[in-house]
Amino acid sequence: MNKKHMDEIENQMKLANAGIPEKERDLFADARPVKVDPFNKYYEGFLNWARSRSLWMLAFGTGCGAIELRPLMTSRYDMSRYGIAPRPTPRQASVFIIGGYSSIKTIKRIVRSYEQMQGPKYVIALGSCTINGGMYYDSYNTINRLDYYIPVDVYIAGCMPRPEALIAGFNRLKEKIRAGECEGMNEYTEKFDWYKSNQKQIIKDWNMPDYNW
Amino acid sequence: MSLATQIFYAVISVTVATAYGLTLGGITRKIYARVHGRFGPPVWQPFLDIIQTSGRRVSVSHGNMFLLGPVFRLAGGLGTYLFIPVIYGSAVFSNFSMAGDLLLVMYFVFFGQLGMALGAGQGGHPYSPIGIARGLAQMSTFELPFALAVIAVAIQYNSLNITSIVAAQQGGFMNWTLFTNPLAVVAAMISLLGMNMHSPFSIVLAPQEIPIGPPIEMNSGFLSILQTNRGLFAAAKLVLFMNLFFGGATNLLEMVAKTFFIYMFSVFVGAAYPRFRPEQSFRFFLKWPTIAGILSIIYIAYLGGTS
Numbered sequence: 001m002n003k004k005h006m007d008e009i010e011n012q013m014k015l016a017n018a019g020i021p022e023k024e025r026d027l028f029a030d031a032r033p034v035k036v037d038p039f040n041k042y043y044e045g046f047l048n049w050a051r052s053r054s055l056w057m058l059a060f061g062t063g064c065g066a067i068e069l070r071p072l073m074t075s076r077y078d079m080s081r082y083g084i085a086p087r088p089t090p091r092q093a094s095v096f097i098i099g100g101y102s103s104i105k106t107i108k109r110i111v112r113s114y115e116q117m118q119g120p121k122y123v124i125a126l127g128s129c130t131i132n133g134g135m136y137y138d139s140y141n142t143i144n145r146l147d148y149y150i151p152v153d154v155y156i157a158g159c160m161p162r163p164e165a166l167i168a169g170f171n172r173l174k175e176k177i178r179a180g181e182c183e184g185m186n187e188y189t190e191k192f193d194w195y196k197s198n199q200k201q202i203i204k205d206w207n208m209p210d211y212n213w
Numbered sequence: 214m215s216l217a218t219q220i221f222y223a224v225i226s227v228t229v230a231t232a233y234g235l236t237l238g239g240i241t242r243k244i245y246a247r248v249h250g251r252f253g254p255p256v257w258q259p260f261l262d263i264i265q266t267s268g269r270r271v272s273v274s275h276g277n278m279f280l281l282g283p284v285f286r287l288a289g290g291l292g293t294y295l296f297i298p299v300i301y302g303s304a305v306f307s308n309f310s311m312a313g314d315l316l317l318v319m320y321f322v323f324f325g326q327l328g329m330a331l332g333a334g335q336g337g338h339p340y341s342p343i344g345i346a347r348g349l350a351q352m353s354t355f356e357l358p359f360a361l362a363v364i365a366v367a368i369q370y371n372s373l374n375i376t377s378i379v380a381a382q383q384g385g386f387m388n389w390t391l392f393t394n395p396l397a398v399v400a401a402m403i404s405l406l407g408m409n410m411h412s413p414f415s416i417v418l419a420p421q422e423i424p425i426g427p428p429i430e431m432n433s434g435f436l437s438i439l440q441t442n443r444g445l446f447a448a449a450k451l452v453l454f455m456n457l458f459f460g461g462a463t464n465l466l467e468m469v470a471k472t473f474f475i476y477m478f479s480v481f482v483g484a485a486y487p488r489f490r491p492e493q494s495f496r497f498f499l500k501w502p503t504i505a506g507i508l509s510i511i512y513i514a515y516l517g518g519t520s
Binding site: 036038039046047050051053054056074075078080081083085088089091092094118119120185213 | 242246249250251252253254255258261262264265266268269270271272273420424425429430431432433436
């Protein structure tokens with residue numbers, strides 16, 4: 001393959017960023033996310049053990065389910081004893097909790113926040129609305145299935161799930177992390193085009209870069 | 214002692230101090246949790262957090278200054294620690310103490326925050342400059358009583374060498390600066406509250422106002438450097454205060470006991486008081502602790518102190 005050919009392929013690999021005005025496109029990255037393989041088996045196992053004991057969740061109440069996180073954080077259910085702590089910025093968080101229904105306006109922010117998190121990153125979907133729409137199944141402005149838009153690791157069913165159910169969900173997530181099954185970050189990279197087309201189908205005013213660093 | 218031995222001892226000393234500082238951080242979280250009526254995370258949680266952040270697979274940088282920010286911060290912590298003699302008379306824990314090290318340490322205490330200000334600014338997040346502006350303003354106000362207290366101590370012992378200041382306080386607890394020059398200790402301990410950034414002076418990393426301020430864009434490895442430094446720097450500050458005001462330590466156990474109680478002072482104040490607004494915090498430091506610092510210098514320089 002000659003150089004011209006390579007450049008062409010490289011250009012095709014770049015993201016179009018068609019949603020943002022042309023003069024602003026230079027300000028944003030246009031590279032696609034790349035798959036990052038786990039470290040070697042024993043080191044990754046050790047890291048997974050530490051990750052499962054230090055879960056930093058993104059404190060972003062995306063739906064009404066976020067109300068159940070308050071008793072979980074405070075003295076009644078105290079999640080800090082399980083090594084779970086809220087983190088105010090997606091750059092540092094490792095667990096993203098989707099609190100129930102997500103409207104089309106919110107899913108845009110969810111996608112942005114999810115992409116800004118540094119992997120490995122995990123998603124807990126809480127409430128029936130994230131599974132099949134729940135009581136909002138025929139609403140004009142909410143999504144029905146969350147895992148069409150971002151990869152989900154653990155679902156917690158119920159409307160609303162009590163903090164006990166959330167703790168059970170966190171324990172399930174910990175088991176999955178320790179078993180090395182939480183590769184949502186790489187799944188998102190591999191099926192990037194599928195996720196993007198799903199997101200763009202539902203978000204009509206796409207005025208952000210195609211991949212938010 | 215050859216340089217190689219000295220470096221080897223310094224590595225041991227830094228490791229012990231970092232582990233100690235991080236454990237103190239864990240104990241602090243536990244105490245805050247108990248005050249809230251919770252169980253709280255395990256004491257070793259800060260270690261797990263560091264492994265977790267350093268074990269992230271990807272990290273995003275915003276440029277060269279952004280890379281240098283955490284490095285400067287760690288350099289500030291290391292610099293502060295490496296020039297303080299931790300244990301009086303110990304070869305392993307005497308670090309690189311020398312004549313005039315007190316001035317160097319005073320400089321290094323504030324060096325990290327300046328470096329962090331340069332680095333975090335490049336992150337581009339609006340909350341970083343707000344946190345930095347608050348941090349630098351608060352720093353210049355609590356530096357004043359602290360500097361006055363240090364000047365009083367330097368006049369009292371006629372020395373700028375921490376080792377000789379510790380040496381002058383040996384021989385019974387009545388020789389500690391705490392009893393020979395109490396006003397300087399009052400000024401310095403109040404400025405320690407600001408340095409440790411617990412409530413009511415937690416205006417820099419205020420999670421509910423400016424989601425954690427300067428390090429908001431710091432991720433993965435950058436954050437783990439900052440976390441490590443938090444442990445080391447906490448230990449360094451406590452050892453400095455122990456040396457200047459509480460008679461230093463002659464063994465590791467004494468060091469741990471003294472620094473633990475110095476730290477608990479700011480933890481208990483932090484658990485009991487809500488957060489100040491920035492301007493309240495600045496005014497507070499420029500009022501009572503500064504007056505105490507000036508009085509301590511007058512007491513030592515003109516009234517001759519007790520000695």
